Amino acid sequence: MEFRLSDKSLLPALIALLLLGSCISLAVGAMTIGWRDVLAGLMQWSWPGILDQDVPEQYALVLGEIRLPRLLLGLIVGGTLSVCGAVMQGMFRNPLAEPGIIGISSGAAVGAGIVLVFGGVLSVWLGAFYEKLQWLLLPAFASTGAIMATWLVYILGDRGRSVVMMLLAGIAISALAGAALGMFAYVATDTALRDMTMWQLGSLSGATWTSVLVTGFIFAISAGLLWARANDLNALLLGESDARHLGVDVIGLKRQIIVLNGIAVGAAVSVSGIIGFVGLVVPHIVRLLRGPDHRYLIPYSALLGGLLLTVADTIARSVFAPAEMPVGIITALLGAPFFLFLLWQQRQQIF
Amino acid sequence: MMIFSITRPLKRSFNHIVAAAALLCMGSVADAAPERVISTGHSITELVLALGAGNSLIAVDSSTRLPAGFKKVPVIGYYRQLPVEGMLAQNPQLLIGGEHMGPANTLTLLENAGVKIVKLPEAENGEQLIANIDRLSKVLEKPAAELTKNVVAQLRELKRARTSLSEAPRILFVRAQEGRGLKAAGTGTSPDSLIRMAGGANAVDFSGYKQLSDEALIELRPDWILFSSDQDAQLQGGAALLEWQPLLKLTPAGKNGAFFSVDGFALLGGMGLASLKEAKKLNEKFSGN
Numbered sequence: 001m002e003f004r005l006s007d008k009s010l011l012p013a014l015i016a017l018l019l020l021g022s023c024i025s026l027a028v029g030a031m032t033i034g035w036r037d038v039l040a041g042l043m044q045w046s047w048p049g050i051l052d053q054d055v056p057e058q059y060a061l062v063l064g065e066i067r068l069p070r071l072l073l074g075l076i077v078g079g080t081l082s083v084c085g086a087v088m089q090g091m092f093r094n095p096l097a098e099p100g101i102i103g104i105s106s107g108a109a110v111g112a113g114i115v116l117v118f119g120g121v122l123s124v125w126l127g128a129f130y131e132k133l134q135w136l137l138l139p140a141f142a143s144t145g146a147i148m149a150t151w152l153v154y155i156l157g158d159r160g161r162s163v164v165m166m167l168l169a170g171i172a173i174s175a176l177a178g179a180a181l182g183m184f185a186y187v188a189t190d191t192a193l194r195d196m197t198m199w200q201l202g203s204l205s206g207a208t209w210t211s212v213l214v215t216g217f218i219f220a221i222s223a224g225l226l227w228a229r230a231n232d233l234n235a236l237l238l239g240e241s242d243a244r245h246l247g248v249d250v251i252g253l254k255r256q257i258i259v260l261n262g263i264a265v266g267a268a269v270s271v272s273g274i275i276g277f278v279g280l281v282v283p284h285i286v287r288l289l290r291g292p293d294h295r296y297l298i299p300y301s302a303l304l305g306g307l308l309l310t311v312a313d314t315i316a317r318s319v320f321a322p323a324e325m326p327v328g329i330i331t332a333l334l335g336a337p338f339f340l341f342l343l344w345q346q347r348q349q350i351f
Numbered sequence: 352m353m354i355f356s357i358t359r360p361l362k363r364s365f366n367h368i369v370a371a372a373a374l375l376c377m378g379s380v381a382d383a384a385p386e387r388v389i390s391t392g393h394s395i396t397e398l399v400l401a402l403g404a405g406n407s408l409i410a411v412d413s414s415t416r417l418p419a420g421f422k423k424v425p426v427i428g429y430y431r432q433l434p435v436e437g438m439l440a441q442n443p444q445l446l447i448g449g450e451h452m453g454p455a456n457t458l459t460l461l462e463n464a465g466v467k468i469v470k471l472p473e474a475e476n477g478e479q480l481i482a483n484i485d486r487l488s489k490v491l492e493k494p495a496a497e498l499t500k501n502v503v504a505q506l507r508e509l510k511r512a513r514t515s516l517s518e519a520p521r522i523l524f525v526r527a528q529e530g531r532g533l534k535a536a537g538t539g540t541s542p543d544s545l546i547r548m549a550g551g552a553n554a555v556d557f558s559g560y561k562q563l564s565d566e567a568l569i570e571l572r573p574d575w576i577l578f579s580s581d582q583d584a585q586l587q588g589g590a591a592l593l594e595w596q597p598l599l600k601l602t603p604a605g606k607n608g609a610f611f612s613v614d615g616f617a618l619l620g621g622m623g624l625a626s627l628k629e630a631k632k633l634n635e636k637f638s639g640n
């Protein structure tokens with residue numbers, strides 16, 4: 001039973017859904033704003049005075065400084081996690097691979113833990129300088145942790161030659177990171193402990209224009225570079241020696257994937273915390289709908305990942321309004337049943 | 352942008368009203384007492400209510416327990432993870448909270464929207480509590496004399512009661528989980544402040560909450576064992592603790608059945624009015640022993 005869709009139906013459908021999801025995300029929130037005012041508020045915010053009417057200042061602020069950056073951050077983070085997941089699964093030829101499994105997320109979590117738990121010590125060390133650097137410390141440490149974990153996995157995996165070694169090293173590093181986090185939790189004050197838990201739950205509420213620009217820039221470059229290697233990734237699906245015979249620089253490809261993934265996931269995780277499941281589920285859904293060709297898998301994953309995270313975030317911040325819940329819970333609730341349904345429908349085809 | 356909207360001629364009466372309302376919310380609160388206040392943190396909300404500003408309270412955080420019969424107000428979530436839009440939707444003039452209120456990004460956006468933000472340090476002793484009351488009374492423009500007098504009297508009474516104890520009893524504050532042993536509160540925690548205020552001595556001297564080894568329990572010889580009221584039902588007033596941790600029967604507290612459930616809200620966000628009351632209750636228990 002073939003259940004594949006062609007580009008003709010899939011691409012317009014995805015883009016339409018993405019636009020619809022974005023509009024809903026902009027229109028829904030704790031503050032009730034009619035759709036006319038949403039448009040007016042956005043126009044007023046982007047170009048004050050463009051309209052001949054007065055829009056309440058609050059609307060322009062909520063739309064331009066809160067909802068819009070949050071929507072964009074959701075699209076970017078969802079896209080980043082999904083593309084990284086798709087490429088990881090391709091590289092490891094393992095359907096369970098995702099940024100979490102080779103230790104990238106854990107590395108980032110350790111980096112963040114250092115800042116959250118030992119921030120007090122750091123502040124003594126750096127003195128007044130700390131106040132100025134505070135906003136940068138968490139993202140910087142999380143990214144550094146992610147890149148270091150990836151680098152370690154890469155070195156242990158014989159510089160990317162052995163996929164099995166890399167997977168095993170990733171699991172070992174995740175365990176090590178878990179131990180480090182447990183150690184931090186043990187010595188942490190209870191306030192630092194709560195900060196750490198909150199951070200690990202993952203949320204898009206930290207969206208600012210700076211974070212959108214930084215993650216967006218990194219996402220565009222890394223996803224573009226990975227997409228450019230789509231044909232090589234396809235060859236890699238045949239097996240490493242086959243790919244080598246087809247003229248693919250396998251080791252160079254793996255190096256590139258690992259470095260780009262480390263940077264992109266580090267950047268995404270440092271602004272949003274750990275949002276699980278998107279990187280695992282989205283590429284699978286796209287493979288089931290469109291097939292495993294990386295030329296399509298990568299862009300479709302970016303679109304679908306952005307859509308899933310945006311919808312999840314809209315639900316997360318409006319169901320319990322005025323309070324919010326962590327978006328990671330919603331991504332799992334939305335993604336998992338759909339994934340199971342697709343798996344069930346395709347069971348003969350996969351195994 | 353704000354100045355822009357003031358100088359712009361207002362064309363329609365509807366817009367006029369909305370803009371005027373928006374300006375009112377964003378304007379300085381120096382000339383009039385704030386009428387729309389969000390308070391986060393139980394001990395701080397307690398002070399707001401004690402100062403008589405309950406009418407202007409429009410939303411609280413999830414750690415706050417309002418007195419029974421108080422009007423229903425929206426709960427805006429956890430005080431470390433405050434949602435910007437959820438708060439702006441309440442149209443607040445003033446946000447009051449502890450030093451751990453955040454995240455910073457949320458507070459910056461709120462400030463940009465013209466909401467005044469007041470962060471109070473967590474009070475560790477009586478002087479800091481009185482300083483917080485002073486600061487709040489200025490911000491809320493409510494007289495503090497009566498409340499301050501009351502607090503000072505309670506503090507004096509506690510001090511007298513502390514000195515009248517012949518010797519400081521050894522106190523252990525625990526959090527228990529069946530099959531997972533006991534965690535005790537060390538220095539720098541709210542239970543520790545409470546114990547000292549009531550005239551007891553914390554039986555442990557490490558900092559923060561740490562797991563206790565079984566044998567250490569006997570070595571610590573606690574005279575009283577305290578736990579938070581949210582665990583009261585689960586621990587059956589302390590009986591369950593003896594069951595889970597039979598070694599406790601060998602301690603003075605276990606022998607005398609000296610367990611006490613402390614109001615959990617008196618342990619949140621530093622010292623507050625509830626903490627003073629709990630300290631008094633604890634002290635009475637100690638001296639009755």
